[in-house]
Amino acid sequence: MNEKEKYVLCIENKIFSDEHDDQLARYRAEIEREFPDCRRRFVFLTPNSGEASESDWLAMGYGDVLDIIDRAVETAAPAPETARFIADYMDTVRRNILGDRELEDICKRIYAKHKRALDLIYEHRPDVVSTISNCCRKWIGEKAGNDKTIKLRKDTGDKWDTVFTTNLLPRLLPGIDEPSGIWGEYGHCVYQIHVNDDKDVPRVRLQLVFNFDGLDERLRGDCEEVIHAIEEVYKKVRIGKRWCIAWATDYSSVPIDSEEEWDKSLAKTLDGMLRQLKRFEGKLSEKQ
Template structure:
């Protein structure tokens, strides 16, 4: 049965909700622009293939390729990266002759490597669209490039759909995160500067359309979907809840665990700050260390300056403690810095927005999602994570007590 909004006088049955959707089925006609639209990448079934995206990016970034864009894409990408890189040499990075660059694919297993021997400069891009990091690859790539190109100026970019930080703490200070939204902006700006052939213009437009729909999200499409959902929420929720989607099942079960834990007072949990990919909660002790804002102005548009986040990968989960920098006062920043130092998690870069103070190992899902075993496994996994969180907070409290003479009273015991 539908388990969405609380009961009201206007509540209708699931059967009536589905009937109303069928009677208003023409509302779905607005989606025909997307459902009936031809896209070359969809036809070739490569929209969801990470290696194909890297191939297209390599072509666009190479100033000497046959696209007619020259060095516009590479130059604009370097501008984007330099702006957010305090260590970058702006003059060297932006005044180079970019036509001396060679763009390599899978050199040393690195997704994209743009190198100029004349300028002694390289740009390394690790592209993560549909997979995660593994085997400390970012550290290995950096070590390889430092060895092979010791005197070169280097920029390391970690490309993901949303511009997320690397999971490896050691990589956060060196690898700059960049999103596919920024890639779209770079390519569109470069394309607007040039007069391209009809074939090249069509190909680039097709690629950007595929990226928007499969990686970033199409704003117009999202708006129409929100309108349809607002009108037929009950019916669509019912359909969605009964579709075989493992990630949604995981999110639902983890949120159920959070609600039960919140009922006992162990955590604070508000579902509006959670979704399929991240389920967020806070604890009394950590909120004591990192107090809430008086109004909703954090990076999550909530009052909390931190969250324990259950990261849902669809086939595994992990828990991280993340602090957001947005709108922190000088005193709050000082508390974060002292806590980071105390937990041996010093800032890898000055301009951080999200900082991870604690992380568990991933728990890989073993149960069949079509059975009740998934519920049991996830509850057990979350109980184990809760024990790790309690141990982490106890050790934090002990460390603060032992260091109380040097913390200027900023962090409460």
């Protein structure tokens, strides 16, 4: 709380559990009752920006937190000992909360080679999110092999996101496929198959993601025009200083624990999402 500015920031941090018993509504009511004369902001913090059940709560992910810390360190230039402490904290968050792609791959190879080995190796088996993401990468790889308008980006993405692009984006935004610091040679705008596991059943959706780092004023303006058109076509858009995420489809559940052939069910779901994406792009083309 900032008493001078009469401002209260309330953060509900969920890492390894879900919402329950109307927590957010109860917490908001309590803060409003305790600080009636203050401006209030409610933040729902999860590893991957999980949606809050209450509209008054702003969804944030630990990736957002790391971006804020990174900018603060760059601006403040802390003492070496402090900088090392901050770097260790950021590495811990990436490894234990966000997931480390390289470490995951190493664990997968060890487990495949020594299936009956130590309990430690057993603990590092691929988890639900990684298993679903692997199926998503296999699916989009097969689609890219049959549809030349789709390109799979095998060396980008992370535990939660499978990255691909289509031919439409460079046509709408000439220059958007120039190399970026996030996706390298694949530019500043990609599609992601995003896996969310913050509910009882994991879910997937298709989303269009912009990264504004390094864009000149003209291209940033072109991006904003396209984003505005997306808001007219499909209302669910979240815009930040460095990022914009547009929902190309809604979430769909993945019955990994309830269906024996869940991977086939997932493939059918993704087929339907791809058809929605084609319609999404068609409407977007009409707006430009």
